[in-house]
Amino acid sequence: MTEKRKGARSIKDIPQDILEQLNRGEIETANLTEWLAVDQRLLLENLLQQNNRIEYLKPVLENVDQLKKQTVNTINKTIGIGLLHLAAKNNDDEFLWKLSTHTSDLIRCWAAYTIGGNNELNLKEKLDKIQVFASDSHFGVREICWMTVRPDISKNLDESLSILSEWTRYDNENVRRFASESTRPxxxxxxxxxxxxxxxxxxxxxxxxxRSDSSRYVQDSVGNWLNDASKSQPEFVIEICDEWLRESPTKETRYIVKKALRTIKK
Structure with a gap:
């Protein structure tokens, strides 16, 4: 089964048929190596041909070519924002919906940027719409989606913290993790x-x-959040960790605290 693939360890070891399927958007990437190997220009061309939107190709690629620094992330963002503007100009919501539900994780990443980059939406609307990406089954989509709304979170910090504090109660560990990861200092x-x-x-x-979350994915994020904070406010982090260990001395809390204090303990 394709979804059980472990993925190659280096780009040169990716089988040709897998690379072709990735570039046609027929399968998800299995690991970071594959994620970095996808030719996003080719993927975009294939997507637009498959959806009879080939006229979108040239303007988006012109934007990509103008990038001073071309990385997977900058190309990803530029394609997403480019598709957002074209779809808005053409009242093409149907196409944006297709992106958000696409098999390809990279195409869903573009879709996440059509939310984060949409200045017509206020903060709450953006967070409401990004939540489906926050709970995505693919690691790449989950990482990109918080980055797309991070500038808005930073600009509207009080409101963001208030909304995201509600997300910490969700059953889905990916949604809980988003609340922590998207607000790391x-x-x-x-x-x-x-x-x-x-x-x-x-x-x-x-x-x-x-602080005592059952998910290791969430624990890692909370530990990293506090480790970030320890680089500028070490006393605060030491105090919080001591308090947590007193009040909830669980193995989960101990794991978070160890991660939180790793820079201080160096």
Whole structure:
């Protein structure tokens, strides 16, 4: 079965038929190596041909060609925003819906950018619409989707923390993890949130409900959140970790605390 594939360890080892299926959008990537190997220009061309939207190709590729720095992430974002503008211009909501439910994880990543980059939506609308991507079964879509709304979260921090604190109660561990990961003070591949670096206590309404979370995926994110905070406010993190260990001395909390204090303990 395709979804059980482990995926090659290096790009040169990816079988040709798998690469062709990835570039046609017929299967998901199995790991980061495959994710990096997909030719997004070719994938876009195939997608547009399959959906009779080939006239969208040239303007989007022109934007990609103008990028100073071409990485998987910058190309991903540029294609997503480009498709958003073209679909908006042509009242083509049907096409955007097809992107969001596509088999290809990279195409669903483009769809996530059509939410994050849509200036017609307010913060709550963006977060409501991004939640389906936050709960996606694919790691790549989950990572990209929080990045697409991170600038909005940063700009509207109080409202974001209030909305996302509700997400910590969801049964779906991926949604809970989004609440923590999207608000990390330093984050990965993204701009820092200065307010949280200076005053990480603002994030406690998200962290507290997750301090003994059953999911290792969530535990890692909470530990990393506090580790981020420890680089600018070490005393705060030490205090919180001590308090958590006193109040909920579970193996889950101990794991989070160990991860949170790793920079301080170095």
């Amino acid at each position: 330093r984050g990965v591949w993204c701009e820092h949130i200065d307010a949280l670096k200076q005053n990480p206590g603002l994030g406690l309404e998200i962290l507290e409900p997750l």
